[in-house]
Amino acid sequence: MAKFNKGSTTVTQTFEGGKAYKRDAKSDLFLLAVxxxxxxxxxxxxxxxxxxxxxxxxxxxxxxxxxxxxxxxxxxxxxANxxxxxxxxxxxxxxxxxxxxxxxxxxxxxxxxxxxxxxxxxxxxxxxxxxxxxxxxxxxxxxxxxxxxxxxxxxxxxxxxxxxxxxxxxxxxxxxxxxxxxxxxxxxxxxxxxxxxxxxxxxxxxxLPTLTKRARLLALPVEDRRPVLLAEGGRERLAAAGMTWEALAGWLQGPMDRTAWESVIPSMGLMALARNLRNFDEAGISDEVAWQVCARFLDAGQVARSRMLPYRWLSAYKAAPSLRWGHALEGALGHAIAGIPELPGRTLVLVDTSGSMTARVSTRSTVTHLDIGALIGVALADRAAGSGRAGAVDLVGFADGVFTHGLAKGGSVLRGVEAFAKRSGEVGHGTQMIEAIANSYDRHDRVVIVSDMQTFPYYYNRDKSADAFIPDSVPVFGINTAGYGPSALPPGKRNRFEIGGFSDKVFNMFALLATGDAPAWPF
Structure with missing residues (x-):
């Protein structure tokens, strides 16, 4: 998702003391911002x-x-949203x-x-x-x-x-x-x-007709408001007045029960729908209305217009208490990551499962950096399997050691992400990236590393980097989930690229993996 350095390379250390490099100001700003x-x-x-x-x-x-x-x-x-x-x-x-x-x-x-x-x-x-x-x-x-x-x-x-x-x-x-x-x-x-x-x-x-209609609703006595939900044309009246679900909750001055939710769901945006699945289940909305919500999640055009980051669909899946949303959320995530290309040859995907990757992407989110890494890795492997090239992507988790992760044939991406993330701690909590590369690279055509890039020094030689084990003819893409200053990947070298962020634009950049050409800024 960015063009990274053309100038001289400054060697430094990661936060864990491993060999690292500094980027130029634009590259550093880009990775931090996204x-x-x-x-x-x-x-x-x-x-x-x-x-x-x-x-x-x-x-x-x-x-x-x-x-x-x-x-x-x-x-x-x-x-990038x-x-x-x-x-x-x-x-x-x-x-x-x-x-x-x-x-x-x-x-x-x-x-x-x-x-x-x-x-x-x-x-x-x-x-x-x-x-x-x-x-x-x-x-x-x-x-x-x-x-x-x-x-x-x-x-x-x-x-x-x-x-x-x-x-x-x-x-x-x-x-x-x-x-x-x-x-x-x-x-x-x-x-x-x-x-x-x-x-x-x-x-x-x-x-101002919308606000005029809204003013009439607000002027109703509290005891006359809930009957509006049950009246013929009540839903349309709420929508015409621009009544959001947040405003409806305050206007009713009472619980958001099944009737209230079913009155406002048709006018809610996809982000609001995805965030309220638990509330819908707890209120007991009907299957008929739930199917309407699912149909919107399965609409590729609506998903694109929502501009929701892919991990938001993972977050909705983690929060949803019932199974009736699963297929639709799977479909929505599929639309959100549709930019993943089919990569020729063999690809090694290394996903960091160390302790720092278990930190949440924000205080208000349940999604972790490890979830983001698992999503990227599983999506790449699933894309290859779906095109009839099972085994073309080797998905490997690493910390102090490594583990290989296979996907169920025809399985769910969301469940695959969940299963991968549960393996956190299986091979320790450190970040032995160079050792993981040394133990996993086997003449692959490209390497993708999803990490915060804060590797420990290589156990056998602290001056060694990824370049010691991957020929410079092989493209290496680091997907940086945290944007820290020092990075384990050398900038400006042939076939060494670092991208980052949480949006679907990460996936759009994977087309560059096929050739290893220097990517341009995406703007």
Whole structure:
């Protein structure tokens, strides 16, 4: 997913004392951004240390190559689907350029980081929390551009809330956006957002039909609300008013029971559906409605439009209490990783199962770095088996030792991931990557290593690296799940590449494994 180093190579050490290398600033920034949840501790780095490293890299690149930085932030948010990392990248890039007295690109950077209607508020919250309430013109104008593009009736109903530090009215007050010419009612929406924020009891403008219908629902006495769910056309009425499941729960002022869920499920997005499978089962929704949810998971177009990271489907599978969702989640994951190519010849896939890989990718997720590695490894092996080339991929787990993992013929990818991850600790908890390569490589046509790249020194010779055991004619792709600074793979060498991240873009890059050609930036 990136073009990595062309310059000189600096030798250093991994966090575990193994031989490692430093990357150039762009490569380091790229790998950190696509694995960075921002503000969270990782196994080897505290949150403040990691975040400072991220900021320093952004500042360096934003001043030296702003055109690259703009393309990168645009891709990071729109394609890699990294929200917080993109907001921080845009804000810090602008700060660096202002400090350097550089002009251009800043307004566009801010606008590029905003792809959802709550993100203009996220930008302002980050900026004012770090640099104070004095907003530079590029920040104001970039946020205003995003507001004109993103604010509409539905997004207002969904995201404007007392729980937000910056509500829609606050954003409008601060940046003074101009309503988009192709949205004749947007000016009325801006005025209504200000009225609501400042407690002015003005009626909803007639030009805003969704919010007008919503206001009528909100005006109903509490005792008259639940009957709406049971009335003919009740579901349609809720959808027409832009009533999300979160808003419905508050509006009812009562439990989200089967009737409530079945009323709002048709209008829920795929992410919300996947996150609430346990709630659906606990409420006892009917099989008929459950099949409707499953049909949406099995729709490749809807999965693509949801822009959900592949591991989200694994997370949904781990959280779902009943079996009725399994087939649909398997199908959704298949759509999400459809970019995996068929690789000719034989491929060795080494997945790190050491202790550091059992850390969760974020504090709010149940998915670990090991789960990500298992997903990539099992998916590659399953793709080869599905094309009639069983055995073309050797899937090996490693820590202090190695184990070979086979897949059941015609089996489930999700269950395969689960089975692989359960083998954590089977061969210890260290990271003997070089030894694993020495014991597993057998004239394969390519090698894929999924790891945080923090290897121990090679037991027999601490100066040896992967190159000692894999000819430079064989492509080696390291898939870095954590984005730490030092890496066990030498950058800039022929057929040695490092990619990273949690999105399906990782799989799209596997096409390059067939040739070993130097990959370009994906933007």
């Amino acid at each position: 694995t960075n949840m921002v503000g969270e501790d990782t196994f080897y780095e505290a949150a403040d240390v990691r975040d400072k490293r991220y900021r320093d890299l952004i500042h360096a690149v934003a001043v030296s190559d702003p055109e690259w930085m703009l393309r990168f932030v645009t891709w990071l948010r729109a394609e 990294m929200r917080s990392a993109a907001v921080v990248a845009a804000c810090e890039a602008v700060r660096a350029r202002l400090d350097a007295g550089a002009s251009g690109f800043s307004r566009q950077l801010i606008a590029a980081a905003c792809q959802r209607a709550d993100e203009p508020g996220e930008v302002l919250a980050y900026w004012t929390g770090r640099y104070g309430r004095a907003l530079p013109k590029p920040v104001k104008r970039g946020v205003a551009d995003a507001v004109a593009r993103l604010y509409n009736e539905y997004s207002f109903a969904k995201y404007d809330s007392d729980a937000k530090g910056y509500r829609f009215g606050d954003v409008i007050d601060l940046v003074h956006p101009v309503a988009a010419a192709d949205k004749p009612a947007q000016g009325d929406l801006f005025r209504h957002a200000l009225d609501r924020r400042h407690g002015r009891d003005n009626p909803v403008p007639e030009s």
